[in-house]
Amino acid sequence: GHYISVDTSYEGEKAVLSSPELYSEEWSCIRLIYQIATTSETSPDPARLNLYLRQEGESFDRLLWSAKEPSDSWLIASLDLTNSTKKYKIVLEGEMGQDKSASIAVFEIKITPGYCIECDFEENHLCGFVNRWNPNVNWFVGGGNIRNSQSILPKDHTLNSELGHYMYVDSVYVKHFQEVAQLISPKTTTPMSGCLSFYYQLKQESSIVFTVYLRDTSGFYEEIWKTESALSADWVLAEVDFNAPYPMEVIFEVAFNSAKGGYVALDDISFSPVYCSNQTGTPFNPAQAGCNFEEDLCRFYQDHKDGPGWSRVKVKRNVYRAGDHTTGFGYYLLANTKFTSQPGYIGRLYGPTLPGNLQFCLRFYYALYGFFKMSGTLAVYIFEENHVVQEKIWSVLDSPKGVWTQAEISFKKPMPCKVVFVSWCKSFWDCGLVALDDVSLSLGSCQAADLLLPNPGECTFEKDECVFTQKKRGRGSWHRRRGPTPTSYTGPKGDHTTGVGYYMYIEASNMVYGQRAYLVSRSLRGTSGKQCLTFFYHMYGAGTGLLSVYLKKEGDDEEIPLWRRTGEQSISWLRGLIEYESDRNYQIIFEAIRGVSMRSDTAIDDILFQAGPCLEMEEIQFSSGYPDSLNEIEY
Numbered sequence: 001g002h003y004i005s006v007d008t009s010y011e012g013e014k015a016v017l018s019s020p021e022l023y024s025e026e027w028s029c030i031r032l033i034y035q036i037a038t039t040s041e042t043s044p045d046p047a048r049l050n051l052y053l054r055q056e057g058e059s060f061d062r063l064l065w066s067a068k069e070p071s072d073s074w075l076i077a078s079l080d081l082t083n084s085t086k087k088y089k090i091v092l093e094g095e096m097g098q099d100k101s102a103s104i105a106v107f108e109i110k111i112t113p114g115y116c117i118e119c120d121f122e123e124n125h126l127c128g129f130v131n132r133w134n135p136n137v138n139w140f141v142g143g144g145n146i147r148n149s150q151s152i153l154p155k156d157h158t159l160n161s162e163l164g165h166y167m168y169v170d171s172v173y174v175k176h177f178q179e180v181a182q183l184i185s186p187k188t189t190t191p192m193s194g195c196l197s198f199y200y201q202l203k204q205e206s207s208i209v210f211t212v213y214l215r216d217t218s219g220f221y222e223e224i225w226k227t228e229s230a231l232s233a234d235w236v237l238a239e240v241d242f243n244a245p246y247p248m249e250v251i252f253e254v255a256f257n258s259a260k261g262g263y264v265a266l267d268d269i270s271f272s273p274v275y276c277s278n279q280t281g282t283p284f285n286p287a288q289a290g291c292n293f294e295e296d297l298c299r300f301y302q303d304h305k306d307g308p309g310w311s312r313v314k315v316k317r318n319v320y321r322a323g324d325h326t327t328g329f330g331y332y333l334l335a336n337t338k339f340t341s342q343p344g345y346i347g348r349l350y351g352p353t354l355p356g357n358l359q360f361c362l363r364f365y366y367a368l369y370g371f372f373k374m375s376g377t378l379a380v381y382i383f384e385e386n387h388v389v390q391e392k393i394w395s396v397l398d399s400p401k402g403v404w405t406q407a408e409i410s411f412k413k414p415m416p417c418k419v420v421f422v423s424w425c426k427s428f429w430d431c432g433l434v435a436l437d438d439v440s441l442s443l444g445s446c447q448a449a450d451l452l453l454p455n456p457g458e459c460t461f462e463k464d465e466c467v468f469t470q471k472k473r474g475r476g477s478w479h480r481r482r483g484p485t486p487t488s489y490t491g492p493k494g495d496h497t498t499g500v501g502y503y504m505y506i507e508a509s510n511m512v513y514g515q516r517a518y519l520v521s522r523s524l525r526g527t528s529g530k531q532c533l534t535f536f537y538h539m540y541g542a543g544t545g546l547l548s549v550y551l552k553k554e555g556d557d558e559e560i561p562l563w564r565r566t567g568e569q570s571i572s573w574l575r576g577l578i579e580y581e582s583d584r585n586y587q588i589i590f591e592a593i594r595g596v597s598m599r600s601d602t603a604i605d606d607i608l609f610q611a612g613p614c615l616e617m618e619e620i621q622f623s624s625g626y627p628d629s630l631n632e633i634e635y
Contacts, residue, residue, distance in 0.1 A: 005105035006047075006094035015104075018054075019090040022111065027273075029116040030064075030079045030090065033108040033125065038070040039101040046070075047102035051079065052091040058611050059524040059531060060456035061091060064189070074107055078116035078128040078186035115271040116186050117196070117250060120158040121165045128186035129167075137181040137256060142168040142265065157199045157235045157267035164267075169254045171208075171261030178255055183266070185250040187217075191443070193283050195276035196242035196250065198269040199235040202227060204262035209255040212240065214248045216359065217448050221251075235267065239276040243283065246359070246444030284355050289419075290440035292326045293333055299352035300439075309347015309423060310335050310436070317570040319540060325365045325404040325437040325496075328536070328574035332437035335378075335423030349436070351419040353385060359412045361446040362419060364439040365404045365499070366396065370432015378434045381420045382411060390420070404437065404573075405499030410445040457609030460497040461504055466607075468504075471518035471589075476511050478504045478519045478592070490541025491601030496573040505603035508543070511594040519590040523554065524609070526584040532614035533562075533578040533588065535607040539569040543597030547590070547604075549578060554585040567595070573605065577618040 006015040036047055048068045052061035065079050090111070094104040119127035121141060131139040143156045143165040156164030169181040202210060212225040225240040242250075254264045291298035293312055302309060310333045315323045324332035335347045354360065366378055379395035394409050419441075423434045459466035461480055470477050482502045485491030487509055495503040506517045537547055546566050550559035562578045588609075592602045 001107070003105045003107040005103055006096065008047075008096060008100065008103050011096055011100060012045075012098060013096055015094040015096075017092040017094075017106075019109075021087050021089055023087050024081065024111070024113065025083055025085065026113045027083045027115060028081045028111050028113050029118075030081060031108070031110045031112070031116075031125065031128065032065075032077045032079070032092075032106065033074050034067070034077065034104070034106045035074050036067065036070050037072065037103050037105075038099055040099055043097060043099040043102070045098040047097045047099050047104055048095040049104050049106075050093040050095065051077075052093065053081070054089040054091050055084070056087045057527045057529055058456075059527055059609055062456050063454070070102070076125050076128045076186075078189075080116050080188065080190040080192070081111070082190050115192070117188065118270045119185075120268050121156075121167055122158060126167075130184050132182040132184060134179065134181060136173045136175050137169060137171065137179045137254075139167050139169045139181055139183040139252075139266075142166050153201060153265055166265050166267035167252075168263055168265040170263045171256040171259055174256045174259045174261060177257055180253055180255045183252040184215075185269075187247050187249050188244045189247060191245045192271070192273065193243040193245070193275070194241075194271060194273040195239055196224075196269070196271050197237060197239045197276070198252075199237055199267045200227075201233070201235055201265040202262070203233070207257050208261050208264060210264050211253045211255075213251040213253060214242075214244065215251055216246065216248050216444075218445060220359075222357075241275050241277060242271070245283070246448055284358070284443075286360070286441045286443055289352050289354060290438075292438050293324070293331045294326060297349075301350055303348060303350065309345070310349050310421075317572070317574070319568060319571050321571065322367065322402055322404070323570065323572040323574075325367075325573075326575070328570060328572040332435055335434045335436070345425040347423045349421040350383070351421075351439075353416050353418055354413075354441075356413055356415045356417065358443060359410065359445050359448075361408060361410050361442045361444060361448075362439070363406060363408045363442075363446070364421075365406050365437045366399075367402060367404045367435040367437075368396065368399060368432055369402055369435070377424055377432065378436070379422045379424065380407075380409065381422060382413060383418045383420050384413060385416045385418070400493060400499070403494040403499045404435075404496070405494070406497070408446040410447065455608075459607045461495070461502040461605060462497060465504070465519075467522045467524070468519045468590075468607075469522070471520050476506075476515040476517040476594075478517050478590075479507055480504055485601045485603075487541075487598050487601060490544070490599035492538040492540070492573065492603050496536040496538075496605040503538075503603050503605040505538075505601050506592045506594065508541075508594050508600040509598045513594060513596055514545075515594050517592045517594075519604075521588045523585045523587055526554075526582050526586055527611065528581075528583055529611070530579055530581050530613040532610045532612065533580065533607070534610070534614075535576050535590075536573045536605045537565065537569075537576055538573050538603040538605075539565060539567070540571045541568060541595075541597075541599035541601055543595040543600040544568045544602060545595030545600050546593040547602050548593075549576070550589040550591065551580055551582060552587045552589060553582050559589060575618075577614050577616065579614045 046068045051065045053064050054061045155161055156166040158164045210227040214222045312331050313334045314331045315321050317329050324330045375397050376395055381390045381392050383390050399405050480502050484493045495501040544567050549563040551562050552559045562580055594600050
């Protein structure tokens with residue numbers, strides 16, 4: 001057969017292979033048979049194979065999968081593609097890196113309707129299922145008219161003939177008590193829930209245990225099915241409810257106790273997005289368990305016995321007091337305010353009930369204001385529904401004052417539970433203000449979420465400058481920085497992403513009045529229809545100049561101004577929204593102009609490109625100059 005490979009003489013370059021335009025209204029599975037070979041032991045910049053989804057109407061390709069592990073045999077990758085009404089292309093990219101001896105090859109790429117987890121074992125790649133090798137007991141392919149085992153079956157289930165194939169595991173070579181054979185499915189790559197079904201036969205002389213597990217990326221096993229019957233001379237259908245909100249493998253495990261144990265055979269694994277049992281329960285939607293407090297408390301509530309511990313407040317834009325985290329001029333929650341700052345006071349905020357036995361990642365932003373030691377003033381408890389067990393899973397240590405800082409906590413509880421935010425005012429000296437905003441919950445552990453492939457149109461500047469580059473380096477340039485800027489009374493104290501991460505800013509003390517700095521995106525794909533650009537900007541300092549955003553279409557000399565702000569705006573990070581369209585390839589340019597004094601450090605962070613119109617409109621902003629009343633909190 002033939003394969004396609006990347007020419008390695010182009011060191012550090014990328015080779016791109018694009019599919020024709022595809023369209024599939026049904027769920028489908030991409031199977032890729034590939035190999036990355038190298039002779040060098042380790043390389044700082046290894047060769048990589050990336051697979052992207054290029055969807056109609058999107059300016060960015062979405063990275064679905066990436067591999068850099070070298071191997072001396074062909075490997076198979078299985079990727080689920082959810083059903084979509086949009087046309088798309090699959091793009092394969094070979095990145096050569098700095099490894100001169102590496103080569104990347106692809107032997108087969110196949111897109112088939114159905115789910116990657118389904119298999120009838122008729123094809124030699126076995127749909128990406130693998131046997132975990134064990135010296136004595138292993139899963140083998142049976143059928144195909146090979147009569148080589150003592151307990152082989154006359155017919156498979158798929159074709160119901162001796163020519164068909166199935167998987168089987170036999171006890172002939174069992175040496176020890178409790179020997180285990182495992183057949184492992186490809187890892188799910190998209191959230192899915194429904195009914196997993198398969199056919200099996202089981203013949204036993206002494207006890208066999210046949211179990212099906214789910215295993216998540218952290219290696220945690222959860223049993224979902226076990227054989228009940230002792231014997232089944234014919235193929236038996238097994239069905240089990242299956243819920244994989246984050247990447248999981250399905251493991252078919254057989255444990256034998258002796259060499260005369262018998263055998264288990266398996267065939268026709270299939271999946272349906274409807275639960276097998278007549279349960280009509282909708283899967284839990286984690287988005288409903290979060291809140292940005294812009295409209296109300298969402299599903300959070302306070303116990304009336306406690307009194308009003310948390311107040312929903314808003315600060316008008318000003319240069320003394322930070323606003324909320326969501327937009328910079330919206331609502332957030334504040335505890336230990338002037339109504340409740342009595343020593344010994346406790347304010348509790350209860351979240352909605354969460355289902356048990358799921359792995360969650362809780363993220364929220366908090367800020368502390370006060371002159372004293374504030375450790376312990378905010379804590380998070382898990383409150384189990386059935387019995388009054390409260391477990392403290394997080395509490396604040398001292399953190400920089402007045403900076404929105406992100407906290408993330410992973411937890412998993414067997415019973416349904418609630419998340420409770422507790423603010424505690426121990427004594428008059430510990431009673432600073434505690435602020436809370438942008439609570440979100442996602443399925444899977446926080447570590448697993450960090451391993452997920454990044455959102456293609458998002459740039460948080462945490463690792464690098466993403467799709468942006470400087471137009472001209474030198475005195476008028478953007479710098480990537482974390483923490484406060486060097487000049488006092490200007491610039492942010494921390495970034496917008498986590499409070500302790502990176503942002504881009506201009507250092508006014510290195511520039512002269514009126515000097516410009518440009519941050520330019522690479523060429524982005526033009527699309528029909530509107531696009532929405534969201535970003536956060538920080539313009540604090542008496543001498544602040546201008547920040548502008550431009551659109552430059554390919555082939556045009558002129559740049560189209562999209563957005564502009566002049567002068568000092570606020571001590572907070574503020575959200576900017578821009579709706580634009582371009583049917584030709586285009587670039588987005590951020591231009592900062594230094595103002596009249598050193599106090600004009602302008603910063604930007606958290607840039608996000610989204611297809612489709614903006615869901616909110618940006619309010620028109622007023623210019624600088626502040627009446628004193630702006631510093632007051634609105635209750």
